[in-house]
Amino acid sequence: MxxxxxxxxxxxxxxxxxxxxxxxxxxxxxxxxxxxxxxxxxxxxxxxxxxxxxxxxxxxxxxxxxxxxxxxxxLERMVGIEEIDADAGTITVLAGTPLAVVQRAADDAGFFFPLDLGARGSCAIGGNLSTNAGGNRVIRYGMAREMTLGLEVVLPDGTVVTSLNKMLKNNAGYDLKHLFIGSEGTLGVITRAVLRMHPKPACTMVAMCALKDYAGVLALLAAARRDLGPLLSAFEVMWPDYWDVATQQVSGVRNPFEGDATTHGAYVLIEALGTDPAIDVPRFGTWLETQLELGHVPNAVVAQSMSDAAALWGVRDACSEFIQAIGPHLPFDVGLPTADMDDYARRCRDDLAARIPGARSMYYGHIGDGNLHLIAWLPGAAEPPKQAIEEVVYGLVREFHGSVSAEHGIGTLKKPWLGHARTPEEIALMRTLKKALDPKGILNPGKVV
Structure with a gap:
């Protein structure tokens, strides 16, 4: 040490x-x-x-x-892969191990670890678990919680609780790992984890679809779930305000529909992961052709190579470059009922503009897992008016019965708004758990609750 x-x-x-x-x-x-x-x-x-x-x-x-x-x-020194159990389909890792290292180790062993974030090269797996990270493939594989079988955790008084379970079925008493996944280091420090690996995909299909409106988005999502089934791994939606900034103001991002003069109401990036290229690639192509023929999708671009797929994903990932494109802004990560997302976006856009003259906002997100991201800013301002923007964004989240955090956690920044998504009884129970495990309040004080 x-x-x-x-x-x-x-x-x-x-x-x-x-x-x-x-x-x-x-x-x-x-x-x-x-x-x-x-x-x-x-x-x-x-x-x-x-x-x-x-x-x-x-x-x-x-x-x-x-x-x-x-x-x-x-925990930056606690890095490494301790074990890969091919029979159990598990990988045991130290908490400081970067996510990308876990992904590569699983890949080298012939498996797939599906958790994926833009910060994959820097973020540590222990932090991913302590925030219950989500990412792009939640619609198929679930959050970090669903990928975790066992944990080793150190409690605030130094007690080590080792439960490095490898079994999918283990109902021997309370499943204690769930106390610590998503608790943001307020109840204990995760030191090791047993994670689920999945079969490595044999083929990846990616398409960008231009749609008339949000009703078309919901119809396409229903069709993808019904007809592609477990192949569907990502369903990313971008509203026109996001699309215009990403494709017109971010360096290196190419508009895949360049030359299409039609005004579209929404854009959807669909990814499907298959196990048999001879079956799954044609199946995906036939499904998309059907959507086009039926008029459900006015236009679409299908990746013909991994570089094409990366270029399509580049539009969705352009948000990481928005500081250069639009200047200082506030990013938000909220959870909402999927059917209400367009209504929320419309209300939020209008209310922000009414509350803060000149304010602009843009909307995008995972949608299929109930996660909407939005960005708000005031052009020309050195800093956006944080309090006023948050009051609008989180006030509407409460009105729509959503969550102030879909995948980023609470920390200190969202702590004042926790009551917009959790009842007083829920928050009281959280505080009871905190008091029971950390009676002196020494572990990450002031965070979450």
């Missing part, structure tokens, strides 16, 4: 990716293994010192941002 203090504290450990000022921790502790984590937490528990767990520091809500006079517990 190494300990860094004062000027030796790296800048990277003073913040995550949330738009907040950095904070210098009292010290950065870098454990080499579970025993070190246990010792560090035991000492801090006895001394009453706050501890902020850190992984890849790619969180967007402040969950791993340090607080003053606290210890930053960085």
């Amino acid at each position: 190494t300990v860094l203090t004062g000027s030796d504290v790296p800048v990277r450990n003073t913040n995550d990716w949330s738009p907040q000022p950095p904070e210098q921790p009292l010290a950065v502790v870098r454990p080499a293994g579970t025993d070190d984590v246990s010792a560090a937490l035991r000492i801090c528990h006895e001394a009453g010192l706050a501890v902020v767990p850190q992984g890849g520091l790619t969180g967007l809500c402040g969950g791993s941002r340090p607080i003053a006079d606290a210890i930053a517990l960085s």
Whole structure:
């Protein structure tokens, strides 16, 4: 275990990716293994010192941002693949291991680990689990929670709870791992995990579809679920406001419908993963041709190669470059009933413009799993009016009975809005769990609840 203090504290450990000022921790502790984590937490528990767990520091809500006079517990040294069990279809990893390393290890073993995020090269698997990360393939494989079979966790007092279960069926008492998945390091520190792997896809089919309106989006989603079944792995929707910025203002992004003068009401990127190219590729092509012939899809572009697929995905992933395209902006990640997303987007766009003259917003998201992303900004402003924008965005989330966080967590940035998505009774139960597991309140204090 190494300990860094004062000027030796790296800048990277003073913040995550949330738009907040950095904070210098009292010290950065870098454990080499579970025993070190246990010792560090035991000492801090006895001394009453706050501890902020850190992984890849790619969180967007402040969950791993340090607080003053606290210890930053960085798991960056706890990297590695401990075991791949081909018979069980599992991979056991250390919590600090980057997601991309887990993906490659599964691939090298002839398997597929489907969790995928834009920050795959930097984010740590322990952080993915502690925020219950989602990503692009939730519609088929579920959230990080569905990919986790077992965990090893260190409690705030240093107690090590090892439950590295490999079995899909295990109903021996409470399934304790679910206490820690999604708890953002407030109840315990994840140190190791047993994850489910899946069969490696033998073929990938990607298409970009231009649709008339959101009713067409819902009809296409229903058809894809019905006719493609388990092949369907991603269903990404982009409203025209997002599409125009992505294809006209982001360098390197090409409009796949260039030359199509039609004004479309929505754009959908569909991905399907198959196991038999001789069967699944023609099946996907026939299905899409049928949608075109029936008039359900006015126009579509089908990837003919992996580079084509990457180019189509590039339109959806262009949001990572929006800071250069539109300047300072506020990104949001909300959960909504799928049928209500277009109504929400319309209301939110109008209400933001009415509340903040000149404000603009754009909408996109995974849709099939109930996850809408939106970006709001005030052109020409050094900083968008955060409070006013959040009041509109989250006020409508409450009105539509949605969630203020679909996949990014709560951290500190969304904590004031938690009551818009959870009842007082639910929040009270969360606090009861926190008090039971962390009676001194030393572990990631001030986060989530």
